[in-house]
Amino acid sequence: MQQARTQDVAASGRARRRRWLTRDRATALLMITPSVIAIAVFVYGFIGWTGYISLTKWIGIKADYTFVGLQNYGTIFNALRFQTDIRNTIVFTAFFLIGCLGLGLALALMIDSRVRGEAIFRSIYIFPMAISFIVTGVVWAWIFTPGKFPQDPTGLNLLFSKIGLGFLQSAWITDNRVLPGYILSGIKARIGVPMAMIPVIVAAVWQMSGFTMAMYLAGLRGIPEELREAARVDGASEWQVFQRITLPLLQPITLSAVIILGHISLKIFDLVLTMTGGGPGNATDVPGIFVYDITFNANKIAQGAAAAVVMLLLVAVLIVPYLIYNARTEVER
């Protein structure tokens, strides 16, 4: 008995030692250390540095680390342009998410219904994602450049006039209206949907809905047919099967898609820059372009850093709850 206990203790001691510093573990630690250091310095270090810069009054080439507190944040939030950017990014994100999720789910359901030539359709729909946003922006800018309509239209307007749908012609990316354009006291930017943003959203949805479809398709294929079969046996209609079985089981996919698409849309830069350049006026300007312009054209380094931190916080608002949710479900498992 006594002997057995000592053996136990010895064994557990050895086990503990083994748990902390086996050769495997040492190797693993050695392997991850460089990337941990690299990420600590080049990601979190620089985030911290950006945050620090945003509290200084650095304007110009020469660094000026005079501490000014949150003054730069006040400046940018008071500026008409940044307020417009925040409005635009909210509008863009909302419509982009709705468009991608709706279209992606519809496409996935269509392909999941075992159509002939499924692989071909799948490839066709996913293909736009392989194109860079720059290319998408240039091409869709051509499509949505209105020309001098109705007399001398270009792009989509030309197509409309050729097929007798001339009444559908619109100013597209040059439309300067903000609808409904409410004015709130204290906010300089008008509240509403900038019309010029809609073509940009169309281009972005065109590019990313195939990717959403692929995610949903994977989700759909992961739902056991028996579940749906069982529901049908119980007398559920196809709509009820979709509503009560399929959709709830796709929820994790939706969440992942929202995170991935959401952070793309909050950081969008290249698509807007090539498609509209932020115009007309600031109607399609986004925080990404603001940061670039203010930092590298205007040399207002501190204000650019402040705007970058605001962008980071916006993305964090989206991602942190997801990480927490993930951690919880991980524990549950």
Next chain:
Amino acid sequence: MLYAQRWLRLFAPFAILAMLLAACGSTAPSTSSESSNASSNASSNASSNSSAAQPTAAAAEAPTTAAEPTAATSAEAPTAATSSGSTASGSGKLEIFSWWTNGGEADGLNAMYDVYKQQNPGIEIVNATVAGGAGTNAKAVLQTRLQGNQPPDSWQVHAGRETLSYVDYLQPLTQFFKDEGLDKVMPKLLLDQLNINGEIYTVPVNIHRSNMLWYNPKIFKDNNLTPPKTLDEFFTVAEALKAKGITPLAMGGKDGFEASHLFESVLLATFGPDDYTKLWTGDETAWADERVLTAINTMGKMLTYANSDRSAIGWADAAQMVIDGKAGMTIMGDWAEGYFLSKGAKGHEDYEWAASPGTDGVFLWLSDSFGLAKGAPHPDAATAWLKVCGSKEGQDAFNPKKGSIPARTDADKSKYDEYLQWSIDQFGKDKLAPSAVHGAATTNTYQTAFHNALEVFSANPDATALASALTEAVPDLTR
């Protein structure tokens, strides 16, 4: 499995070593390898609907009607030999930093390098160019290098007020101007306007003109119109063209500076050269002048005669509308001529020029220049480079290719095309005023605010909003 682990263990130290090496590797100066981007950039500029092109970085193909610069430089060889006496000799390096990567700009730069190599044999020129963003990318790289105390020997910057951002990193060249006699061959007013806090910091290699009206001579002839000399005449002409269903004024907006470019010409016409120049000194009372509102309203009225899709097209597309006969006029700097020539258009047939309405007799200039870095790694070679930049043979090699005129008034006019010869004459006799939009009168910080305010106005003409935005931007004039 076991094999894989052993292999990994062997590999790990190498991986770490590689990472360390990568981390400690010096920030190698961006050298000519990056100019490989040039060709792709050139093509994207040529398609003109894409990248944000600013005049200096634009696809201004050089007017090459003038003599071949290589022939020119060899003809000047004797003068070159005399001036090379004091320049650096032997072997060494010289790093020149610019964003001239395509078209006539790159050709012009190379022509200047040829002159330099002839005068300073044995010195290797490191052509550090950074393409893209109309110089924005280059400026970002330059900023990093200056902060890291690794300046190139000499870099490109708009002459005049824009240099203010760099004065901490540049050596004053006022004495150099005297030694080289540049103060005698460049217009006094130009030298005054180059002066920053009592010193001149950069050597201008060229002059572009901002206040230019380009019009389609066929349209004007068919409608019995003459180019407008005043703003009032502009509106008469515009009304006549509009009645015929022709867009009177072609205008861009996608490159970000088109609206402010037009506005600077309107300001010049409204204020006259002296008061116009005072606007950019950072004095807030200058902007309280009621003529500011007059200029804004004139601008707003001009916009009603411009194409409505302006925010979707660039300045080059607007220029194209003029030679295509779709629009009567456009107001753009004289890099537009380089664009016309690159499209095979002919002067007097497809396009014709005049000073922008109300600004005849005033030359609204902008200029590219090179300075000498404080703590330049190769100061002698860099000084020799600046001598080439300021010299007649250097400027006459560069400018015919770039499509601009020399900053010196003693240029060999036979090397230039007809428009540039006209421009050289005007430069010699006109009153000079510095361009605000293109860096001669303002800093980058101010320009960004100015561009944005005018783009907003172009989309949504609200006079009071623009006036207050311009007043808000005044502090940016001095930083």
